[in-house]
Amino acid sequence: MKITEPERQGIARCFTKTGALRALAVYAFWILATIVVLSAVMVIAARNPVHSVLFLILTFFTSAGLLVLIGAEFIAMLLVVVYVGAVAVLFLFVVMMLDVDFVELKQGFLSYLPFGLLVGAVFLAEIVLASVSSVGAVTGNFDASPGADTNTEAIGQVMYTEYLLLFQMAGIVLLVSMIGAIVLTLRHRPNVKRQSIAKQTARRRADAFELKDPSSGQGI
């Protein structure tokens, strides 16, 4: 006997339940949402660029928590694996390696501010429009895995049937960009000494050693 689906869904489904569990989920939402907003503000407000990236990571991670809360656990984990585990590490790498002058970095802040506000406003408007127009998204009866038991299945079913072409095209775009990056950076320099692993492992004792028995005072 398998355990039933409601048991398995964990706290994700509690969002639609009544009583204390719902209250718990609501508290969790407010805490996470506050952290997301504050850390997102700190990304642009922090003086040290490394701190900015660390706050960016916190933002990603807490957003993943919000996704778990609405039952989209698969997307939440992917967000952590891809953005926090890989992309942000590279960000952090680059920022740490740069020799940045912190004072100089902040000088253009005011002149960029109107542009940043504009982009932010457009983004906000888009999200509000999208959530108002799509049915059920903001009503609380949101189903993260329509037509399937789990979020993973729901995504897989849609991605590999209806949107197969788009999915494959995205793959090709990524492949092209990867090849592009390799073509741009790969340079064969003739004078560089390279190791031949096959040669190294094929080397035997007889090739490397020779026993000599020089008589005293003569040398080899």
Added chain:
Amino acid sequence: MSNLIESFGEIAGFWLVLGQIALFTLVLLLSIAFLLLLDRKVWAGVMMRKGPNVVGPFGLFQSFADFGKFLLKEIVIPAGANKTVFLIAPVLTCTLAFVAWAAIPVAPGTVAGTSWVVSDLNVGILYLFAISSLGVYGIIMGGWASNSKYPFLGALRSAAQMVSYEVSIGFVLVTVILLVGSMNLTDIVNNQTGGFWNWHAFSFQNFPLIVVMFPMFVIFFISALAETNRPPFDLPEAESELVAGYQVEYGSTPYLLFMLGEYLNIVLMCAMMTILFLGGWHGPIALGDDFARDYALLTSLSGLFWFMLKILFLFFMISMVKAIVPRYRYDQLMRLGWKIFLPTTLAAVVIVAGYVAYSGVQS
């Protein structure tokens, strides 16, 4: 968690969940204390030394003595260090190592299909993968915040190493997910019932796949060594080149937290290998469904025993590797990760996917 709350009421259920978490933490901490001693004893045994043997009989309480020493020492923060990040880094490492254990099922539940686990996640494998990919931050932050060259070099090495080996670990996980058809760790363990020949490392239920799955187990083992910065892949803390890598500037409790996180991660990797490839809590010979139904509690306890025994065995293997194998050179490490493991695991994913698609092992 929600089923506990449903069956015991809101308040009692909440405290039961907290109690579960406390129990897990306590057992883990105690096990780490003795596993650390085992590690040192094995290492000493290979070198024909005695190892720690002063505190308590056979040195059994050595770890507790070390623990007290680390707690009582003064915390030194280097001049010019980024104080907050410097102190957050070890806490982060240790916390992440603990958090990952929330998804590990340790024994079968008394009701069929359930297990003893804090949180039976649908995406258990992905959760573990995500948490272990975060582990690199503790090291990078510690190395950078120390404001010193050796820790920074160690941190950069470690980040590159962990990102490289995560790729092959990810593909190995995909082969197991394909075989089982679920990312739930309890489902993965239950897919390996009926004797040791059905464990994923041997995969006799899908006979031709032993050619693929056993190498995948070996690759996962080696990648786990690289992922946890264990010898022979301990380049981030290579003492002959980098003093002690990212933790040069750490002492006292922050160092203790780094150590604790490191060993918790090693045991976590052992637990993952047990669950994914060695049948989790299933013993080598199946006792049958009747036995499991009639003696439910006994089945659970024997499951716990087998699970711990397998973890112990894998931990012993990892200790032996540390004692016996010489350290890799950095370019060899990168070559192994990107040029050997990545193509091999990618090919394995294709083979397993093809097998699953055409043989119909999954319902």
